[in-house]
Amino acid sequence: MRALRRGLFVLLVLAVLFAGADRLAVKLAEDEAAERIRSAEGVSSSTEASVDIKGFPFLTQIAGRELEQIDAELNGIKAGPGEDDLTVSRVDAQLKKVRIGSDYSSAVAEEATGSAFVSYKELTKAAHEGVRVGWGGKDENGKGRVKVSAGITLLGQTFERSVTSTVSVTKGDIVELQADEVPGDGIPGLEGAVRERIDFARKIAGLPPGLELERVEAKKDGIELSVRGSDIELSE
Template identity: 50%
Template structure:
């Protein structure tokens, strides 16, 4: 019985050491992946990235080069959008069945989903000069909409008019966010609607996301827009 107790103690101690080593290894890996994501996605120094690798034990996953799931949160990514810079305020990403290769420098998720949050301030900076984008409440159907305000010079009228319109936000082609006014005030005046729409209706193609991800749909909130993203064979690193 004494020998059995000694064996049990040894097993418990070794198990504890293995768990501790496993947790140390996963924490180091999470930090390294976060740094790599910040470099590859060109996150500025005032941005941030955090990574969580799920599944236990981690070391056996590394040995097989297959991770159960990886979750990442990033802030401050600057993307090219229609020739203008737009900051993706927050990006949340969850990848499953992640395969490692090329000496662990490459990671590809069989499937990935997430959201991209863009604030109204950042949307305004991505719009044309003098255009302000804000929350417009809900329409009659209960769908969220944005309010777009701009000063527009109408040649046929000879005046600069400030107009606010309520616009719908949609995703086009899996990589583009589109703002389109539902109705333009003063559209009966010749040239007014065309002049206003040239200013306030716009498409912005979002680049800089990991390869394999597509924009799916937009939900308008009080603080900005949430764009859902998903894809297969998504290149998380490398």
Template identity: 45%
Template sequence: MRALRVLLVIAVILGGLFVAADRIAVNIAEDKAADKIRVSQGLSGSPDVSIKGFPFLTQVASRSLDEVDADLGGIEASADGQRLRLTELTAQFRDVKLTSDYSSIESAASATGTARISYADLTKAAGGGVRVGYAGKKNGTGQVKISPNIGGLPLLDSLEVTGSVSIVGGDTVRLRADRLPALCQSIPSCEERVRKRTDHDWKLSRLPGNLKLSKIESTPDGVSISATGTDVKVTG
């Protein structure tokens, strides 16, 4: 009985040491991955990286991780000198393969991501005194209210139009006025001048893991974005 108790104590100690070593190893790997993602994505600060699954060391031995989550904070896209900021950007990579030297992530079988655009950031990106806000839902779809500042057209000083935010080509956020007021039809070059303020495209060329934008929705709190990918190459 005494020998059995000794064996149990030794097993507990060894198990504790294994768990401690495993957690130390995963923390080092997370810090290293965060630094590589920071460099590859051109981020000002290191993202928060979390490697899921236990034990980590046996995953490394098979060069395959169950899941890697990254909180990148935010990124920016630019068009015509205007910058659009995406915040709360997160990405989740599943069935992740490591490089042959175990130094970094090579690819993931699937990935998902989410981000948000505030109406304040959308307003700033539109530029030229344009204001963008939430306009409620129409036929179950969220819409935005666009208030452009049209210089030299006093009749349109208080113009407000309903618009939408959509995805084009899996990498571009598009802002468009859906329909202009009938008054604009009687003013020469009115539509061209209004749409120059209301219609914009911002291309996101540095989404993590080359994810593709898949869904966008206007909500009272901002514009929410989802992204997906399969067999994605992961930098970092």
């Protein structure tokens, strides 16, 4: 009986040591992955990143070259080139069944889902000069809308207009804002002039191949974008 107890005690100690080594290994891997995200080309130095590798044991997953799931969170990313950059306030991504290459320098996620958040402040920065973007409440179906305001000068007169706009995604990587209705007050050319300033589309650049914008929802403090994709290539 004493030998059995001693054997069980040894197994318990080994299990604890293995679990400790496994958790240390996964923590080092998470920190390294987050650092590589922060130092990647095109990522702002102010970007914050965190990585959470799911599944246990981690070392067994590495040996089998497939990770069950990786969750990543990034804050303050630049998305879009040039003057019309959109700063994405937050990105949450879930990468599932991540297959690691034979040389451990690349990987492919079988499935990816996630969300990205853009504040109205950043949408205003990306809009035409003098255009302000904010929360527009909900329509009769409970769907969120945005409010776009701008001043238009036409025929020597300045007209201030605030309209509700529908926000949508097209072509997998473009966010569009389009006014539902623009009151023209019977003034020729006013509606067209207003729409020319307040309707706009901006591309979300930098999405990995295979990952696309799926839908967008207007909320009180900004817009939330849903992303989805498959066979997402991950490499240095």
